[in-house]
Amino acid sequence: MITGKNYIGNKLSALGTISHKTINPKLNIENPTKFIEATSEEIEEAAQLASQAFKVYRKVSGKGKAAFLNAIADEILALDQELIDAYTTESGLPEGRAIGERGRTIMQLKSFADLVSKENWKNNSFDEAIPERQPLPKDDLRKTVIPLGPVVVFGASNFPLAFSTAGGDTASALAAGCPVILKAHEMHSGTSELVASAIIKAAEKTSMPNGVFSQLSGRGPVVGSALVNHPKVKAVGFTGSIGAGRAIFNLASMREEPIPVYAEMGSINPVVITPRAIDVRGEAIATNYASSITVGTGQFCTNPGLLITIEGDKTDDFIQDLAKKTVAIEPQCMLHPNIKAGFEKNGEIVSSQKGVKTVAKMEGEIKNNFAASQIVTVSGVDFLANAKIHQEVFGPFSLVVKSKDEAQLIEVIEALEGQLTGTIIAEKEDVENLIDIVDALSNRVGRIIFNGVPTGVEVCPSMHHGGPYPASSDSKFTSVGVDAIYRWVRPVSYQSFPTELLPESLKNN
Incomplete structure (x- = not known):
């Protein structure tokens, strides 16, 4: 009682x-x-x-x-x-x-x-x-x-x-x-x-x-x-x-x-996606990550709020597909009106920064305290130039950074604050070229995932749920x-x- x-x-x-x-x-x-x-x-x-x-x-x-x-x-x-x-x-x-x-x-x-x-x-x-x-x-x-x-x-x-x-x-x-x-x-x-x-x-x-x-x-x-x-x-x-x-x-x-x-x-949980992975299974990755971004209305500390990849035509196609799949998922209720207000405020702050483009945002009538999911994108140059873009948007929101090459992609990782998780989505043929990316991520996160999603935290002795400040x-x-x-x-x-x-x-x- x-x-x-x-x-x-x-x-x-x-x-x-x-x-x-x-x-x-x-x-x-x-x-x-x-x-x-x-x-x-x-x-x-x-x-x-x-x-x-x-x-x-x-x-x-x-x-x-x-x-x-x-x-x-x-x-x-x-x-x-x-x-x-x-x-x-x-x-x-x-x-x-x-x-x-x-x-x-x-x-x-x-x-x-x-x-x-x-x-x-x-x-x-x-x-x-x-x-x-x-x-x-x-x-x-x-x-x-x-x-x-x-x-x-x-x-x-x-x-x-x-x-x-x-x-x-x-x-x-x-x-x-x-x-x-x-x-x-x-x-x-x-x-x-x-x-x-x-x-x-x-x-x-x-x-x-x-x-x-x-x-x-x-x-x-x-x-x-x-x-x-x-x-x-x-x-x-x-x-x-x-x-x-x-x-x-x-x-x-x-x-x-x-x-x-x-x-x-807080944590925005960066996800690195290689061009080869996009080429081989971009649609499957988009489906998987649309679900991960919106699960629990994006209200997990391990929500993938930042995807990092390398620019190109297939990358653009992948981003469009991810955005389409994300906003197609039925909107869900957030925990509290204050959390909904914070989600909208922080989403607007990130979306309004120089170089940030909204790829898709859920449109139409949405009930009180339900969240309109959103995918936005920005270049590696603009991301590195503006720390306001790095902040967490607590809810079904994700930013995709298009780096010009692998060197800039690593710069983007190194510019991040401490995070709970980092993820690498790659193919078998990528593995020998991932050492520098793994090293960069390991200096910024407490848990690294390979070919998975960060949402979901196994309760077991080998789990580490923590990371460098402010994670x-x-x-x-x-x-x-x-x-x-x-x-x-x-x-x-x-x-x-x-x-x-x-x-x-x-x-x-």
Whole structure:
């Protein structure tokens, strides 16, 4: 049941006077529930409770944390159709997407449960003492990782489940031994509250300390800023825009005790298409990429917003075909009126720059909050001369850059900011000539795809979902896959310690 209240540990609380409602973007109306935004007193209580819970939770065994994570998965499934209905009503996304994303959320929780049920994820190391070593004896040294402390997680707008309340950031932080305070995204407050109730039930059923999880509501920066600045908070997880992510990063770095912010932000995900690939299978590539550009109304952080190729008659034919196929796909609803407005504004900024030509834009009557897909093109020279053309347009929009030759194509790649992904579409005969392109892309992205599409992120140990700034705030870490746990721990060495005082995982080697 959605109450519109905050969860301060296992207690529902609504002390504030400021409230908001979510929006049904398909109907373009407000949903009925009023969500009470957290007060400074509630923020303080949640932070203090998380700090107290950390003293207990950090010592819970791996198997105990695994039981908690698995119980969260079970409780989310128990929400059944109520959760699916809240998701679709608040996001405008179809039921099939809701069910698929719920499945991914469950799988992530179970993956982290499986990981921490064993101790080898900590990569413990042991260096035994050598007392007889000359000229100086060697002490016994053992190293492991320990959790950082309470973590603030910001729910994402474009993934109401998999990157939000019980999504990858929360699951990985809880797996690491860190309590979580979740700042719910205002666009899907009801979905978030339902999932929060599942986490609280799971915590109670598995005897986790009160305060291991809290959820707070609030629009704008007030609640989030207070949480980031709270001295009991030791790290932050964020998925969203560059502007918001950078603001959070700046706040955290200016604290008396700066804390790490793991932010996954904007990306236009460049796709390099060789002339030979266009010649051999241009129509198939156009069909594939029209689908990739428009899937999820283009609201994925891995949406292919930039295609790079080399000019020529066949390239022009390919662009026309891509544009025709893209705008022929039925328009879809965006997540929120504000996201629709941002899509139109940023699309107009890019489209109006010197040298940018609109190849095709969906015409005709389009419903409120639905998106008109668009393909535009520009020369390599004009792209290199104007950084405004490089910005992300969050939605079904893609820019095709026509480079004059391979050297300029590489210049275009090197001029980009950091990206989550880079893709190469090529033929077997191209492979020996792709080394320079691969090198250029690897310096700009966190994941390189060959003959595929960037949309779709596999949750597995080999996945890296991050990249050079501004794709993420720390390119060494991933927000997807079990390695995401390493954001929330730090190494500690124990020197010449009595066995009785060592962490359990360091007592035997």
